[in-house]
Amino acid sequence: MTTRRSKPNTATQDGAPVPTASMKTTTTPSGAPQSPYLPTSLETALLAIYPGTLLLGSLFSVLNGATRNAPYSAVLQAHTPSHAPSYFARKSNIFNVYFVKIGWFWITGAFFLFLFSHSSLGPRFTPVLTPRRVKATLRYCAVTAVWCALTQWFFGPPIIDRGFRFTGGQCEIIYGDSAADNAKQADMSMGREVLTHAACKVAGGTWKGGHDISGHVFILILGSAMLWLEILPAVLRASGLREERRVQLADGKVASAAVETQERDGNMHVPVPEELGVGVKAALSVAGLSLWMLLMTAAYFHTWFEKFTGLIVAFAALWVVYFLPRGVPALRAVLGMPGV
Known part of the structure; x- marks a missing residue:
């Protein structure tokens, strides 16, 4: 797609070039058709x-x-905000x-x-x-x-x-000091297999382990x-x-x-x-x-x-x-x- 177009040497039809034999099949310098x-x-x-x-x-x-x-945080996949x-x-x-x-x-x-x-x-x-x-x-x-x-x-x-x-990745929540935090952790443990990264973040968890593209x-x-x-x-x-x-x-x-x-x-x-x-x-x-x-x-x-x-x-x-x-x-x- 980078060759400079030379002077037209073929007939045209209302401004559009007519296909010629040279346009039909092209080859590389070795003689094999370019893939x-x-x-x-x-x-x-x-x-x-x-x-x-x-x-x-x-x-x-x-x-x-x-x-x-x-400092770099593998959990955040970024440098810690305070030391960016x-x-x-x-x-x-x-x-x-x-x-x-x-x-x-x-x-x-x-x-x-x-x-x-x-x-x-x-x-x-x-x-x-x-x-x-x-x-x-x-x-x-x-x-x-x-x-x-x-x-x-x-x-x-x-x-x-x-x-x-x-x-091997999963969503994890750190245990808190209150019963509500512990209940939240228990719920996450039961449902972590169906959570997405976004849902894990919303729930207050961290996406840990595994390979994250x-x-x-x-x-x-x-x-x-x-x-x-x-x-x-x-x-x-x-x-x-x-x-x-x-x-x-x-x-x-x-x-x-x-x-x-x-x-x-x-x-x-x-x-x-x-x-x-x-x-x-x-x-x-x-x-x-x-x-x-x-x-x-x-x-x-x-x-x-x-x-x-x-x-x-x-x-x-x-x-x-x-x-x-x-x-x-x-x-x-x-x-x-x-x-x-």
């Missing part, structure tokens, strides 16, 4: 930002003296409370603003459900379903909480990368860059995704905006702030392994929604691809 399941060079560079950010933040937490010497080495090391910081904690609200807003404001998807600021808008919405629903299942609800407790309990890392990567992958084709097209994504066709051949773009658009001329537009700018803003908060999470919260598993789970979900359909025509017919 449709793998990201392009630009997508690889963008996705590499996430593990790089986690590594940078984790190294900072080790090398910075103030952070290294500040930075404003961003406090869970009460404004960006954590009003951005990360309700992150899917901002991600959803940026997504739908782009969806209904960018002319490559349909008439701007008009509630017309074009095929591209419908499939983009289905991709959003698929990613949202993953976010919901892991962090909110999955036929009961979310998957992250189930995994925490499966690895970093929900912050998961949502920050999943949401911002979804926005990146959705807006990237529009940005590249406005920049005059050639399509480099590959798809597997029904006959098993690997071809440029531009072939399916042409088949979808036919003789219709899809306008190329001269500027990115408010939707792309909003998505970039949310993605940029997400990267900053991911860096702060890496520096001040969770263990290395908790952050690593958050990254892996987010990447797995993104691959299923955005890369698997490129090699599976039946799935691509439902979810489509951004810009196609």
Whole structure:
């Protein structure tokens, strides 16, 4: 998706390029067709930002003296509030409370603003459900379903909480001085197997033991990368860059995704905006702030392994929604691809 488009040397139909033999099947320098399941060079560079950010933040937490010497609570998964080495090391910081904690609200807003404001998807600021808008919405629903299942609800407790309990975690309440506190502890002991992390916190307990996947890392990567992958084709097209994504066709051949773009658009001329537009700018803003908060999470919260598993789970979900359909025509017919 990063090659600069050369002077057109093929015929066009009302401004849309006609597929040529060079667009049908593409190969790597070794002669083998490029796998449709793998990201392009630009997508690889963008996705590499996430593990790089986690590594940078984790190294900072080790090398910075103030952070290294500040008391860390495994129960809080953060530095103790009274000894927090930075404003961003406090869970009460404004960006954590009003951005990360309700992150899917901002991600959803940026997504739908782009969806209904960018002319490559349909008439701007008009509630017309074009095929591209419908499939983009289905991709959003698929990613949202993953976010919901892991962090909110999955036929009961979310998957992250189930995994925490499966690895030996539980909700504990310290005995108090009063009979009411002791009764509360007894109730928690009987019901701890059905409590979520949120319910445990509300009940005054602590989530202890087990492996707790970093929900912050998961949502920050999943949401911002979804926005990146959705807006990237529009940005590249406005920049005059050639399509480099590959798809597997029904006959098993690997071809440029531009072939399916042409088949979808036919003789219709899809306008190329001269500027990115408010939707792309909003998505970039949310993605940029997400990267900053991911860096702060890496520096001040969770263990290395908790952050690593958050990254892996987010990447797995993104691959299923955005890369698997490129090699599976039946799935691509439902979810489509951004810009196609």
